[in-house]
Amino acid sequence: MRNLVTGDQMKEVDRYTIETIGIPSLVLMERAALAVVSEIEALVNKKSNIWVLCGNGNNGGDGIAVARLLHLKGYKIWAILAGTRESGSREWLAQLDIAEKIGVQLVNFPEFPPGECNLFVDALFGVGLNREVLGTYKEIMEKVITYGPEITVAVDIPSGIHSDSGQIMGTALRADVTVTFGFEKLGTMLYPGKGYSGRVVVADIGFPAQSLSAIRPSFFTFESGDTKEIPLRPAYSNKGSFGKVLVVAGGRNMSGAAYLSALAAYRTGAGLVKIFTIEENRTILQSGLPEAIIATYDPEEAEADTASFKELLKKQCEWASVIVLGPGLGREPYVKNLVEEVLTNAYVPIILDADGLGAIADHPDLTGYFTENIIVTPHLGEMARLTGSSVEAIKKNLIAAAREYADRFGITCVLKDAVTIGALKDQRTYVNSSGNSAMAKAGSGDVLTGIIAGLLALGLEESDGAALGVWLHGRAGDAVREKYGSYSLLASQLTEEIYTILQEQTR
Numbered sequence: 001m002r003n004l005v006t007g008d009q010m011k012e013v014d015r016y017t018i019e020t021i022g023i024p025s026l027v028l029m030e031r032a033a034l035a036v037v038s039e040i041e042a043l044v045n046k047k048s049n050i051w052v053l054c055g056n057g058n059n060g061g062d063g064i065a066v067a068r069l070l071h072l073k074g075y076k077i078w079a080i081l082a083g084t085r086e087s088g089s090r091e092w093l094a095q096l097d098i099a100e101k102i103g104v105q106l107v108n109f110p111e112f113p114p115g116e117c118n119l120f121v122d123a124l125f126g127v128g129l130n131r132e133v134l135g136t137y138k139e140i141m142e143k144v145i146t147y148g149p150e151i152t153v154a155v156d157i158p159s160g161i162h163s164d165s166g167q168i169m170g171t172a173l174r175a176d177v178t179v180t181f182g183f184e185k186l187g188t189m190l191y192p193g194k195g196y197s198g199r200v201v202v203a204d205i206g207f208p209a210q211s212l213s214a215i216r217p218s219f220f221t222f223e224s225g226d227t228k229e230i231p232l233r234p235a236y237s238n239k240g241s242f243g244k245v246l247v248v249a250g251g252r253n254m255s256g257a258a259y260l261s262a263l264a265a266y267r268t269g270a271g272l273v274k275i276f277t278i279e280e281n282r283t284i285l286q287s288g289l290p291e292a293i294i295a296t297y298d299p300e301e302a303e304a305d306t307a308s309f310k311e312l313l314k315k316q317c318e319w320a321s322v323i324v325l326g327p328g329l330g331r332e333p334y335v336k337n338l339v340e341e342v343l344t345n346a347y348v349p350i351i352l353d354a355d356g357l358g359a360i361a362d363h364p365d366l367t368g369y370f371t372e373n374i375i376v377t378p379h380l381g382e383m384a385r386l387t388g389s390s391v392e393a394i395k396k397n398l399i400a401a402a403r404e405y406a407d408r409f410g411i412t413c414v415l416k417d418a419v420t421i422g423a424l425k426d427q428r429t430y431v432n433s434s435g436n437s438a439m440a441k442a443g444s445g446d447v448l449t450g451i452i453a454g455l456l457a458l459g460l461e462e463s464d465g466a467a468l469g470v471w472l473h474g475r476a477g478d479a480v481r482e483k484y485g486s487y488s489l490l491a492s493q494l495t496e497e498i499y500t501i502l503q504e505q506t507r
């Protein structure tokens with residue numbers, strides 16, 4: 001597990017480290033600059049021309065320190081100062097004084113250094129960026145973009161990227177490598193910022209563990225090795241020890257959704273999986289997944305005899321210890337009753353997806369039945385329908401959108417996008433770092449519901465199950481892409497890779 005921070009949280013950690021712990025600001029800055037220099041030395045040799053663009057806050061202070069360290073090592077270096085002495089931070093002024101005394105080559109914008117630039121260091125704005133970039137700063141950035149440096153190394157975060165949302169604040173500078181300090185910022189984890197950051201190196205610049213006490217760390221991601229969070233299956237057990245997953249899924253022509261969800265639940269470790277679906281899906285599901293129990297209903301009877309249908313649903317819910325509700329259910333009128341009955345009768349975790357969410361969007365009063373056991377897993381289009389916002393508005397701040405929906409109902413909201421967000425009911429927010437665009441295919445979401453259900457069946461509670469499920473799903477996608485490339489992934493192949501990842505847990 002790796003903590004992630006907002007810009008303000010990072011500033012708090014800086015402040016606490018400097019003021020309460022007593023590590024001087026310039027010491028942190030020196031270590032930050034050394035970390036950047038070490039990346040630069042791995043990228044270019046001393047024949048290269050290096051330009052460092054320095055703003056006049058502490059990000060710029062880092063930049064001047066980088067220029068000084070490279071100058072002392074004999075690199076051909078120019079520092080471009082974007083601000084004036086009057087507006088420079090204390091540390092920036094200290095760095096400038098040192099740089100001037102030891103003869104670092106400096107120019108003041110609008111002047112630019114002569115010759116060409118092989119490696120560009122972006123130290124214009126860090127976590128202090130708090131508004132749109134306009135005027136002179138915009139001009140500077142546009143000029144840099146027209147120069148088209150061969151390699152760009154960003155200091156802490158690419159300038160112009162908002163450290164909390166990853167949004168471009170007017171203009172931003174694209175980096176090949178971003179060296180960030182202490183903790184990765186949300187802005188380099190989220191698109192478009194993630195696309196501007198290149199390879200992100202998290203440098204340890206000496207923040208002691210106590211510094212985290214300055215904030216309540218609430219954003220996190222998983223990384224390899226975290227498979228150990230998945231509960232082991234004890235040796236002395238039977239199929240009932242691992243939970244009974246009820247997959248309420250699959251309407252007309254949509255048996256595949258039920259199949260993929262049930263298969264993924266089994267592959268993740270569930271002991272028993274029952275699919276509750278329409279009668280016409282029986283044969284195909286029974287032959288496709290003979291391991292699953294199949295229970296069926298007739299959609300016309302469900303429509304005509306509501307009381308019997310409700311009774312049938314009640315029995316299914318009593319059997320289950322985890323429920324997946326929604327994949328491929330369709331949008332016929334009885335689906336509303338179905339969703340309502342499950343929500344009112346089940347006292348177990350429910351993963352609500354696809355047409356289950358569609359029913360909620362069409363009948364918002366159903367949210368009145370939400371309990372803390374609910375995990376909703378909308379993609380952006382479904383989220384837009386659920387909230388009445390536009391996809392564009394949600395995209396501007398995925399974390400805020402997911403968090404707001406989860407908090408409104410006290411549930412867990414997994415908002416699926418290129419970077420999936422898990423706004424967990426325990427107030428932590430998971431930002432996914434696995435997965436790839438090959439997974440943007442039909443059936444991928446059905447597999448995710450099954451994986452989460454499988455983890456809950458193993459005994460994880462909703463918050464951990466949702467976060468680990470998203471991560472595991474992405475890891476499976478990465479494993480499939482490695483074998484089959486970016487185009488040919490099939491959702492069923494995700495379920496085939498789950499075992500390779502689960503094996504890491506016991507190694």
Ligand SMILES: NC(=O)C1=CN([C@@H]2O[C@H](COP(=O)(O)OP(=O)(O)OC[C@H]3O[C@@H](n4cnc5c(N)ncnc54)[C@H](OP(=O)(O)O)[C@@H]3O)[C@@H](O)[C@H]2O)[C@@H](O)CC1
Pocket residue numbers: 014015018025026028029032055056057058059060062089124125126127128129130131132133134137155156157181
């Ligand atoms: N000791 C420490 O704390 C350490 C800090 N470290 C480094 O410091 C960085 C944070 O430094 P920082 O807080 O000084 O802010 P920074 O990102 O340099 O921005 C400068 C100023 O720009 C301004 N501004 C904002 N938006 C603007 C806009 N659109 N257009 C124009 N101006 C705008 C805004 O000032 P304002 O105008 O709002 O008063 C802001 O304060 C951090 O990312 C890391 O690299 C490391 O060395 C480790 C130790």
Ligand SMILES: [K+]
Pocket residue numbers: 059122123124125126154155156157158159
């Ligand atoms: K920067």
